[in-house]
Amino acid sequence: MTPTLRTLSNWSPEAVVFDCDGTLMDTERHWQDARNRAFxxxxxxxxxxxxxxxxxxxxxDCGRLMAEETNKPELAVELTAALLGHFLALVSEDxxxxPGASEFxxxxxxxxxxxxxxxxxLEVVxxxxxxxxxxxxxxxxxxxTVPPEEPDAPPRDGERPQVVRxxxxxxxYATAARLCGVLPGAALAVEDSLTGVESAWRAGLRVLGVGPLPDGDDTGHANAWVTALDGPEVQEWMRGWPAGASSGTVPDHQRGDSL
Incomplete structure (x- = not known):
């Protein structure tokens, strides 16, 4: 059964952390086009x-999966580079x-x-x-800050970097909540994929899924799922949130490895 927004209606976040692709930006079709072009x-x-x-x-991981599922594992590096190159060109053009993300x-x-x-x-986001x-x-x-095949990358030059897998x-998500100055349980994650939902749930955030339901209506660990951020139920819920301590609009960025 799909979790509805009622499960979160009596709770309001102190910070909100958004996924980018497919949640804020309509880039999944660009990734799909880029994958097809790379193939x-x-x-x-x-x-x-x-x-x-x-x-x-x-x-x-996607480039490696493309290589493995076409029985061309030796092309993993080349397919990954082609995938990213095509995607950057597409997102720059369009x-x-x-729906509703910008207004939200x-x-x-x-x-x-x-x-x-x-x-x-980072450059894509x-x-x-x-x-x-x-x-x-x-x-x-x-x-x-590390590629998926190197989650336990050793420190460089004798320093211990902040590893963000x-x-x-x-x-x-854990890093984003900390940078926002709130405990994970006080933050809301907004996600469109089961991979992202799992990440946010494992970090301790509450999760709002958005977009088409995954195959089989399996919403994973999402606390609620809505079709778009401009739905009336989402807008009503959001308007009731009390204003918290905000950092306002900040022009510079923070990467995990700069912490």
Whole structure:
């Protein structure tokens, strides 16, 4: 049974952390197009159902999955590079926000600390949000600092870096909540993929799923699921949130490895 917004109606967050692709930005179709272009570039056919399996997956993992599922594991590095290159070109040409996302962010800006937690490279998130006019509303952007195949990367030059692993590890959401100055349980994550939902849940955030329901209506650990952020029930719930301590609109960014 799909969890409805009623499960969160008596609770209000002290900070909100958004996923980017498919939640704020309508970039999933760009990723799909980029995957198809990368497949064609190497003369490969996308395996059936690959788009759903790739949703929310870190692009390095996606490139490796593309190689494995076409029985071309030796092309993992080349497919990953092609995937990212095609995506950057597409998102630069056509940055679109998801229904209600822009209005939702602007309505909260200045009321609560806002952050973005994404599996995408920092330049992709910055480019997407910047071109859509949303970047200034977020105090922090958190992205992985190590590729998915190196979650236990050793310190460099004798220093111990802040390791932020990609979703479904909890790191990006846990880091974002900390940067917003709230406990994880006081923050709301807004996500469109089961990979992201798992990441936020593991970090201890409450989770609002948004968009089409995943295959089989399995919403994972989402506390509630809505079709879009501009629905009347979402707007009514959001208007009742008390204004908390906010960092306001901050033009600079924070990466996990700068903490």
């Amino acid at each position: 064609r570039e190497f003369g490969l056919l996308p395996p059936p159902g690959f788009a759903e399996r790739a949703k929310g997956v870190h692009y390095v 940055p679109l926000t998801m 962010v602007r309505a909260l800006s200045g009321r609560l600390p806002l952050a973005v937690a994404s599996n995408c490279p 910055e480019e997407s949000l910047g071109r859509a006019g949303l970047r200034r509303h977020f105090g922090h952007v958190v992205v992985p 990609p979703k479904p590890w909890p790191d990006v």
